[in-house]
Amino acid sequence: MLDGDPYTIVENEFVKPGKGQAFNRVRVRNLKTGRVVEKTFKSGESVEAADVHDTEMQYLYNDGIEWNFMDPDTFEQLIASEQAVGEAAKWIKEQDLCKVTLWNGVPLSIEPPNFVVLEITETDPGLKGDTSGGGGKPATLETGAVVRVPLFVQTGELIKVDTRTGEYVSRAKEA
Amino acid sequence: MSPAARDTAAAGLPWRPCATREMLEARAAMLARIRAFFAAAGVLEVETPLLSRAAVTDPALTSLAVRPGTGVAGGYLHTSPEFAMKRLLAAGSGPIYQICKVFRDDERGRWHHPEFSLLEWYRPGWDYQRLIDEVAALVRAALDRPALAVERVSYRALFRDGLGIDPWETSVAALRDCARRVGIGGVEGLELDRDGWLDLLLSHRLESGLGRGRLSFVHDYPPSQAALARVRPGAAPVAERFELYVEGVELANGFQELTDAAEQRARFDADLDWRRANGQAEVPTDVHFLAALEAGLPESAGVALGLDRLLMIATGAPDIDAVLAFPVERA
Numbered sequence: 267m268l269d270g271d272p273y274t275i276v277e278n279e280f281v282k283p284g285k286g287q288a289f290n291r292v293r294v295r296n297l298k299t300g301r302v303v304e305k306t307f308k309s310g311e312s313v314e315a316a317d318v319h320d321t322e323m324q325y326l327y328n329d330g331i332e333w334n335f336m337d338p339d340t341f342e343q344l345i346a347s348e349q350a351v352g353e354a355a356k357w358i359k360e361q362d363l364c365k366v367t368l369w370n371g372v373p374l375s376i377e378p379p380n381f382v383v384l385e386i387t388e389t390d391p392g393l394k395g396d397t398s399g400g401g402g403k404p405a406t407l408e409t410g411a412v413v414r415v416p417l418f419v420q421t422g423e424l425i426k427v428d429t430r431t432g433e434y435v436s437r438a439k440e441a
Numbered sequence: 442m443s444p445a446a447r448d449t450a451a452a453g454l455p456w457r458p459c460a461t462r463e464m465l466e467a468r469a470a471m472l473a474r475i476r477a478f479f480a481a482a483g484v485l486e487v488e489t490p491l492l493s494r495a496a497v498t499d500p501a502l503t504s505l506a507v508r509p510g511t512g513v514a515g516g517y518l519h520t521s522p523e524f525a526m527k528r529l530l531a532a533g534s535g536p537i538y539q540i541c542k543v544f545r546d547d548e549r550g551r552w553h554h555p556e557f558s559l560l561e562w563y564r565p566g567w568d569y570q571r572l573i574d575e576v577a578a579l580v581r582a583a584l585d586r587p588a589l590a591v592e593r594v595s596y597r598a599l600f601r602d603g604l605g606i607d608p609w610e611t612s613v614a615a616l617r618d619c620a621r622r623v624g625i626g627g628v629e630g631l632e633l634d635r636d637g638w639l640d641l642l643l644s645h646r647l648e649s650g651l652g653r654g655r656l657s658f659v660h661d662y663p664p665s666q667a668a669l670a671r672v673r674p675g676a677a678p679v680a681e682r683f684e685l686y687v688e689g690v691e692l693a694n695g696f697q698e699l700t701d702a703a704e705q706r707a708r709f710d711a712d713l714d715w716r717r718a719n720g721q722a723e724v725p726t727d728v729h730f731l732a733a734l735e736a737g738l739p740e741s742a743g744v745a746l747g748l749d750r751l752l753m754i755a756t757g758a759p760d761i762d763a764v765l766a767f768p769v770e771r772a
Contacts, residue, residue: 279551280548280549280550280551280553282501282548282550282553282644283501283643284691284694285499285501285666285668285694286501286636286637286640287636287637288501288547288548289641289644289645291626291645303626304625304626304627305626305627305630306625306626306627306628306631306641306645307627307630308631308633309547310547
């Protein structure tokens, strides 16, 4: 916790002259705004820990503004802001289990499953030879995300995507 | 644990070394060049205890305490062989060097490891400016780069040219303003004394420019940062201390050695007062070292140089783990 906001440590560099004060130069991300800032601390100094924890929740629906999640054990429902959902919006479908980071019971960030299976809603038939030279073509998925897929994959097919890299993994039989 | 369970638990452990075979060879070759350098210069290689009854008082260093075993008293692992080597000098050893492991608790990072290899040497009858020349020659030999350029810059000139402030004259408030002005993050929350602010500015804004394609020696420090260096009196007294930087990294620290026993005792006491006031461990001072100073330490210049960092620079290693067989997490 810094100035009342929860932060996560992105990078922590130990800086110390042979004879003198040791510092930790830390890059931290504000979990509310997503902004990354640099802070310097004297080594060994302590900072209040944010009461943040991760929990697995099921994505229910999006009403256009808010994203609704449910705890699959207690059936308790929570609302996440667009800010908190962030990039995950590109990948998640109703019923997907996501990692939700809660701070004081409020969702701070949403992490999609590492792999998702999504339907291709639009892609070029691309049978007439590959002109890009990259051995692939863009495909729009049902969630709106665009990924590069091999030429043989067609509209209406299901594919498996790695959400950490945004890359196509394989064709899939069913979700 | 049963043998079978033990084998299962051991199966996934990262037992392999971090350093590659080539890195082990580079280290061995570097050590051989260093030993050849000192053999040619007529400097005697010595060994002194790693485990001492006494510890360093310097508040910036944390000694690792060793619990008493059976029969032999415990003590502290040394943070440098300085006190013992000066006892050898006082006993008339002549010029000496040592390559040894030293231990500093609470130091871990890309450039720090709590156990590291140090080269330390002493030149009785020399002054520190002459020793700077020899450090340059040694590093050129160790890196096998005989034409590497050398520059000398005083601590005062470094701050004046780099930040536009005089480290002797500038107030603590102005040092804080300077840190804010140069964009060091989180300055509002920092409570530091004068030397703390100077350390912050040096380590965050000045060091990275030093030693680029050359050896940069920073010399003549504020008296408050003398450590074990002699202070040269004058209108603005300076500590006769130097540091070597290569590629933005602090590599060596040297002194015109303090030989005045009463002054040394006073500095130990000041360190211990600081430790008491700031809740740091109180440690037994090295009384044998003080006795040697009272008997008479010849006027000497001495320096300590970090060998793991030197090897990192020689090989372009990205972090200290890459030059170590087994870093502390898997030691």
